[in-house]
Amino acid sequence: MTGGVRxxxxxxxxxxxxxxxxxxxxxxxxxxxxxxxxxxxxxxxxSFRLAPGAALALVGESGSGKSTAASTLLxxxxxxxxxxxxxxxxxxxxxxxxxxxxxxxxRGAKAAMVxxxxxxxxxxxxxxxxxxxxxxxxxxxxxxxxxxxRAVEVLDRVGIPDAVRRSRSRPHEFSGxxxxxxxxxxxxxxxxxxxxxxxxxTALDVTVQAQILDLLHTLRAETGMGLLLVTHDxxxxxxxxxxxxxxxxxxxxxEGPVTRVLSAPREPYTRRLLSAVPRxxxxxxxxxAGGTEGTGRxxxxxxxxxxxREFGRGKQAVTxxxxxSVTVRRGETLGIVGESGSGKTTxxxxxxxxxxxxxxxxxxxxxAHRGVDPAVQMVxxxxVSSLNPRRSVxxxxxxxxxxxxxxxxxxxHVRVTELLERVGLDAAHHDRxPHEFSGxQRQRVGIARxxxxxxxxxxxxxxxSALDVTTQAQVVAxxxxxxxxxxxxxxxxxxxxxVVRQVSDRVAVMRRxxxxxEGPADQVYESPRDPYTxxxxxxxxxxxxxxxxxxxxxxxxxxxx
Amino acid sequence: MSGFAGFVTRRLLATxxxxxxxxxxxxxxxxxxxxxxxxxxxxxxxxxxxVRQVAGQLHLDDPLYVRYWHFLQGLVAGQDYSTGTSVAHCxxxxxxxxxxxxxxVTDLILTKLPVSLSLVLGAMVLWLILGVGTGVLSAWRRGRxxxxxxxxxxxxxxxTPVFVIGLVxxxxxxxxxxxxxxxxxxxxxxxxxxxxWNLLLPWxxxxxIEAAAFARLTRAAMLETLAEDHxxxxxxxxxxxxxxxxxxxxxGALAPVIALxxxxxxxxxGGAVLTETLFxxxxxxxxxxxxxxxxxxxxxxxxxxVIGFFVVLANAVADVLYAVADRRVVLV
Numbered sequence: 001m002t003g004g005v006r007x008x009x010x011x012x013x014x015x016x017x018x019x020x021x022x023x024x025x026x027x028x029x030x031x032x033x034x035x036x037x038x039x040x041x042x043x044x045x046x047s048f049r050l051a052p053g054a055a056l057a058l059v060g061e062s063g064s065g066k067s068t069a070a071s072t073l074l075x076x077x078x079x080x081x082x083x084x085x086x087x088x089x090x091x092x093x094x095x096x097x098x099x100x101x102x103x104x105x106x107r108g109a110k111a112a113m114v115x116x117x118x119x120x121x122x123x124x125x126x127x128x129x130x131x132x133x134x135x136x137x138x139x140x141x142x143x144x145x146x147x148x149x150r151a152v153e154v155l156d157r158v159g160i161p162d163a164v165r166r167s168r169s170r171p172h173e174f175s176g177x178x179x180x181x182x183x184x185x186x187x188x189x190x191x192x193x194x195x196x197x198x199x200x201x202t203a204l205d206v207t208v209q210a211q212i213l214d215l216l217h218t219l220r221a222e223t224g225m226g227l228l229l230v231t232h233d234x235x236x237x238x239x240x241x242x243x244x245x246x247x248x249x250x251x252x253x254x255e256g257p258v259t260r261v262l263s264a265p266r267e268p269y270t271r272r273l274l275s276a277v278p279r280x281x282x283x284x285x286x287x288x289a290g291g292t293e294g295t296g297r298x299x300x301x302x303x304x305x306x307x308x309r310e311f312g313r314g315k316q317a318v319t320x321x322x323x324x325s326v327t328v329r330r331g332e333t334l335g336i337v338g339e340s341g342s343g344k345t346t347x348x349x350x351x352x353x354x355x356x357x358x359x360x361x362x363x364x365x366x367x368a369h370r371g372v373d374p375a376v377q378m379v380x381x382x383x384v385s386s387l388n389p390r391r392s393v394x395x396x397x398x399x400x401x402x403x404x405x406x407x408x409x410x411x412x413h414v415r416v417t418e419l420l421e422r423v424g425l426d427a428a429h430h431d432r433x434p435h436e437f438s439g440x441q442r443q444r445v446g447i448a449r450x451x452x453x454x455x456x457x458x459x460x461x462x463x464x465s466a467l468d469v470t471t472q473a474q475v476v477a478x479x480x481x482x483x484x485x486x487x488x489x490x491x492x493x494x495x496x497x498x499v500v501r502q503v504s505d506r507v508a509v510m511r512r513x514x515x516x517x518e519g520p521a522d523q524v525y526e527s528p529r530d531p532y533t534x535x536x537x538x539x540x541x542x543x544x545x546x547x548x549x550x551x552x553x554x555x556x557x558x559x560x561x
Numbered sequence: 562m563s564g565f566a567g568f569v570t571r572r573l574l575a576t577x578x579x580x581x582x583x584x585x586x587x588x589x590x591x592x593x594x595x596x597x598x599x600x601x602x603x604x605x606x607x608x609x610x611x612v613r614q615v616a617g618q619l620h621l622d623d624p625l626y627v628r629y630w631h632f633l634q635g636l637v638a639g640q641d642y643s644t645g646t647s648v649a650h651c652x653x654x655x656x657x658x659x660x661x662x663x664x665x666v667t668d669l670i671l672t673k674l675p676v677s678l679s680l681v682l683g684a685m686v687l688w689l690i691l692g693v694g695t696g697v698l699s700a701w702r703r704g705r706x707x708x709x710x711x712x713x714x715x716x717x718x719x720x721t722p723v724f725v726i727g728l729v730x731x732x733x734x735x736x737x738x739x740x741x742x743x744x745x746x747x748x749x750x751x752x753x754x755x756x757x758w759n760l761l762l763p764w765x766x767x768x769x770i771e772a773a774a775f776a777r778l779t780r781a782a783m784l785e786t787l788a789e790d791h792x793x794x795x796x797x798x799x800x801x802x803x804x805x806x807x808x809x810x811x812x813g814a815l816a817p818v819i820a821l822x823x824x825x826x827x828x829x830x831g832g833a834v835l836t837e838t839l840f841x842x843x844x845x846x847x848x849x850x851x852x853x854x855x856x857x858x859x860x861x862x863x864x865x866x867v868i869g870f871f872v873v874l875a876n877a878v879a880d881v882l883y884a885v886a887d888r889r890v891v892l893v
Contacts, residue, residue: 108798
């Protein structure tokens with residue numbers, strides 16, 4: 001690696017001399033950074049420093065410009081038409097003025113980036129080990145064979161079992177967590193001084209997220225590389241960094257040590273952001289004190305008995321839901337929590353009648369219930385794709401009314417207006433199309449559509465997982481309000497343990513198609529009986545860095561045991 | 562690997578089923594047409610006795626499925642035709658007799674097929690190089706002057722009829738510059754070098770027409786792949802633009818190119834009539850046009866079946882290539 005690099009090193013040294021005024025001790029130095037796309041100013045006057053080996057998080061909601069700011073560190077905006085102003089220095093390279101060649105030598109070798117979606121971030125056509133070897137050979141003059149060996153070494157380092165064999169697998173043969181490990185291995189390959197991680201755990205389950213964050217922690221302790229973490233999740237930041245920058249609308253709102261910012265935020269926006277974050281250790285605010293226990297069978301609205309659902313036939317049959325029984329009472333929220341593949345969505349769809357159970361029965365107010373029924377409605381995860389982009393929101397909300405046989409256009413219009421106002425939207429927006437609304441507003445439209453049929457039960461499938469925390473809090477509050485007013489029964493399906501605790505009276509924990517634990521929310525969260533529930537809860541990132549460190553130790557003990 | 566072998570087997574079985582379906586449709590459409598089939602098949606100058614003989618050989622008195630069964634038997638096992646005085650054997654795959662040209666259809670096709678295959682496969686190599694190359698270049702140079710010039714040239718290529726391109730090529734290259742003699746088909750088995758020189762202009766004319774579609778498709782697919790996340794990964798790791806385009810983006814863009822190529826190769830075997838006619842190549846396309854004009858039914862049926870065979874075969878090959886390029890296909 002040394003021979004061919006020598007002349008370039010000199011160029012780098014000269015570069016450092018010219019920028020003598022800059023703090024020589026900084027690994028990253030960003031001053032007055034601005035990024036414009038056309039008329040949109042995505043990043044505005046952002047400045048920060050990162051010392052070698054230190055860890056800094058850019059925290060902000062979607063559209064805050066945090067990812068855009070991070071990608072300027074590698075000069076990834078070159079040739080995209082974005083206007084970048086200010087100075088960016090990374091590992092002694094002036095990114096703004098560096099030649100293409102200098103930039104390429106920075107990328108991967110001195111500063112490496114880990115991206116959000118580990119599936120799409122690897123080339124589907126090549127073996128994982130070959131992709132890492134390819135990147136390694138860009139920066140190190142070694143043989144193909146040596147690069148391949150290096151790939152296996154780093155894959156082994158990030159905890160891929162049987163790395164020699166697995167390095168020949170293609171990305172689709174890896175699980176989500178393994179793919180993210182492979183991307184981290186790629187980042188490690190050239191021994192960079194800085195790791196830029198852009199939402200590295202957002203696409204992962206909570207237990208896998210904990211593993212990846214622990215891995216990043218260990219690697220940093222061993223290699224001494226600096227970390228710039230970009231995340232929307234305050235908990236993830238609390239787990240991983242020393243300092244935090246809160247970003248909003250392209251500007252830095254607040255900065256400081258993570259402990260100080262999280263425990264004593266100075267800016268109103270930071271305070272709002274923190275108060276919106278659902279806490280896994282806070283009791284359900286409106287939990288009726290033991291109220292649901294006493295209510296008799298009379299109040300049971302929806303009951304499922306021995307539900308089972310298989311997909312596929314013969315040898316390839318997969319049991320997604322296996323012998324699940326649940327009941328939901330009037331005015332009550334049942335939370336169903338589980339990781340991806342646990343069968344929670346399949347269960348939700350069967351409850352609504354969108355999927356026919358392979359076995360078992362569903363009773364709606366004591367009567368057998370098959371297929372869809374106006375009394376059981378659904379709110380979907382993705383408010384973008386669950387609304388037809390070619391129909392106005394008014395038409396979308398009117399659909400269930402017309403499906404019920406309402407023919408009077410005037411009556412439909414009156415009812416739709418009522419519903420729009422009920423979910424906190426402007427009734428004048430009746431004729432607008434979904435793309436004219438924000439994510440949170442679109443989810444409100446989804447809720448209005450579910451309400452249109454006067455349901456008694458609403459099944460919400462990950463209703464807030466695509467939303468920012470502040471929007472999330474508003475939508476959750478709306479659902480609670482509607483429930484109290486209309487006496488609705490809610491089934492709240494989600495992977496986020498904190499959100500589920502926030503909304504649920506009772507919680508069922510699903511794993512591999514079965515319910516492993518069910519009970520009143522406080523009981524499940526405070527004294528979990530099942531080891532899997534304990535494991536899930538231990539994996540939830542804590543907002544308090546001290547607790548986070550303790551939890552990390554506890555997780556190690558759990559996995560060691 | 563067993564998954565892959567299983568996939569190929571399933572795909573080949575599907576091919577056989579498709580071919581059977583094609584043969585049923587072709588057979589029914591042509592032999593159930595109104596009019597006296599025996600008279601048409603035999604030709605306008607046949608005596609009533611000859612017509613009766615033909616009717617017997619075609620089993621015209623039997624119900625349709627029996628006639629089709631005989632036809633299939635001939636394809637698989639061969640068939641004997643008695644002409645009253647002597648018995649002619651038509652070995653498998655027997656597509657019947659052409660009474661008008663007094664030849665077995667299989668033999669007739671076998672003399673024309675090498676010409677068409679030479680033309681199409683050679684042109685395919687050229688159109689892939691020209692089309693995919695242009696597509697890659699214009700995706701790389703997107704928005705710049707060089708891309709616009711390339712797009713204009715490929716568009717002009719498609720917009721110009723083959724007889725114009727071919728004629729101009731012949732007049733310039735063979736007439737004015739005298740670089741090549743006027744093309745004349747030489748079989749590959751006789752003289753490979755002369756075969757190639759004589760086919761150069763036909764290949765070029767056909768390729769120029771087809772290349773534009775490939776250029777546009779490749780460009781679109783490349784731009785789509787270039788916008789994907791994994792491309793960003795390799796750029797963010799300092800991989801050169803050349804490697805990003807050549808190794809990662811092109812690989813991702815190949816699937817639609819393979820699919821289009823399969824269709825074009827398959828249909829050009831029988832469809833390159835203009836090119837064949839212009840350059841005097843005695844191929845399938847020319848023969849088919851002739852057979853249609855003189856209403857030589859057995860020849861038309863045989864030719865259509867053979868062309869169908871190549872279309873289906875090319876698509877099967879494309880599917881297998883797909884699976885080789887992207888192993889995830891096998892899983893579906």
